[in-house]
Amino acid sequence: MADSLWLTIIGLGEDGADGLGSASLAALAEAEIVMGAARHLDLLPEVQAEQIVWPVPFADGVDQLLALRGRQVVMLASGDPFWFGAGSSMMRHLAPDEWRAFPGVSTFSLAASAMGWPLEATHCFGLHAAPLTRLRPALAQGVRLIALLRDGAAVTALGDYLTTQGWGSSKISVLEALGGPRARRSDLAAADLGDAEFGHPVCAAVQVAGDGVPLSMASGRPDEFFDSDGTMTKRPVRALALSTLAPRPFQHLWDIGSGSGSIAIEWLLSDPSLSATAIELDPTRAARIVSNAAALGVDRLTVVEGAAPDALAPLPMPDTVFVGGGLSASLLDWIYDTVPSGTRLVANAVTLESETLLMQAQSARGGDLLRIELAQAAPLGTRRGWKSSYPIVQWSVTL
Incomplete structure (x- = not known):
């Protein structure tokens, strides 16, 4: 064993020592300290090591564990520590040669086996400390999902949430203490x-059914999904803007003058690896953005209340910038002077003044100009005619 190796992460199932391999048992025998949740410690065979109960909330135990660096420590986790597990929370604090892991069978694998579901075709969610609204993008007729839940009360909350979303006909299999003698379905x-009433640990396998409204998988979701005071990028223009923004894995977006947050929210719905910051001057709109993001399952959206560019200075640098409101020459100059080369910039203009500004910017700095003119059929006397919206000018450029 390398001299620097001091932490062993062991994934423990509800069958305790019966499910541990020889390497895990050897690590327990060599350990000076074993740290884990009380129920995990109760599942252990007899060990000589000092036992420390992991505190609640989980984050409070991280510094306590790191203070033990240099001694032989075993950290206990549930099942597979790196699938919505405790192991991944530790990685930012550890060097590669300081730790090793012996994963157990994940709860997702146990649940899929109990249900007879192909795991690769099943949505998996870790909702121990996350809101049930994280499920929203996946809710559609026939979808199968497995959700790890905090406790028995969360099962009832799950049923209530699905029912209020129109999916009350969904079949739920509540799976308690999977893999152990107390297992119940x-x-x-x-x-x-x-x-x-249901006991911890618990997960739910859900086959979604009902007459709820699923989220489209394409950008340009209906405007009705976003609570708004009318200040928002409307659906067809939003679809064109997202196409130009071209989300790519692990990229970060600044949505400046975010309004209802629709651009940033749809950006995040494109892929779970994406991140975004919505910048909004109006406090009522900023609060509405937070609510919209939570309702649509992307509560990871960061909302900053303030005016650009002052509110931008302390933020992590973006890969892509969208300017939907507050467009000015000084803002564009600040972006050009501050944001890294290679960043994509997309800006929309509605007024003649802001349209002129974008034309001047394109003339000076290149990029593409797109004029978007939309008309929708509407009553015209006893017949119908085209009712035009204000034209939108979009400028896009790579800095």
Whole structure:
């Protein structure tokens, strides 16, 4: 064993020592300290090491564990520590040669085996400390999903959430203490969970059914999905803007003058690896952005209340910038002077003044100009005619 190796992460199932391999048992035998949740410590065979109960919330135990660096320590986690597990939370604090891991069977694998579902075709969510709204993008007729839940009360909350979203007919299999002697399965409809009680650890396997409205998988979701005071990029223009912004894995967006947050939210819906910051001057709109993001399952959106460019200075640098409101020559100059080369910039203009500004910017700095003119059929007397919206001018450029 390398001299610098001091931490062993062991994934423990509900069967305790019966599910541990020889390497895990050897690590426990060599350990000076074992640290884990109380229920994990209770599942251990007899060990000589000092036992420390991991505190709640989880984050409080990280510094406590790191203070033990240099001693032989075993950290206990549930199942596979690197699938919505505790192991990944530790990686930012550890060098590659300081740790090793012996994963157990994940709860997702146990649940899929109990249900007879192909895991590769099943949506998996870790909702121990995350809101149930994270499920929203996946909710559609026939979808199968497995959600790890905090406790029994969260099962009831899950049923209530699905019912309020129109998916009360969904079949829920509540799976308690999978892989151990206390394992139990209960099959109910989401709308019928009522006051049923379930024990920890618990997960739910859901086959979605009902008449709820699924989210489209394409950008340009209906405007009705976003609470707004009318200040928002409308659906067809939003679809064109997202196409130009061209989200790519792990990229970060600044959505300046975010309004309802629709651009940043749809950016985040494109891929779970994406991140975004919405910048909005109006405090009421900023609060609305937070609510919209949570309702649509992307509560990871960061919302900054303030005026650009002052509010931008302390932020992590973006890969892409969208200017939907507050466009000015000084803002464009600040972006050009501050944001790294290679960043994509997309700006929309509605007024003649802002349109002129974008034409001047394109003349000086290159890029593409696009004029978007939309008309929608509307009543015209006893017949119908085209009702035009204000034209939009879009400038896009790579800095």
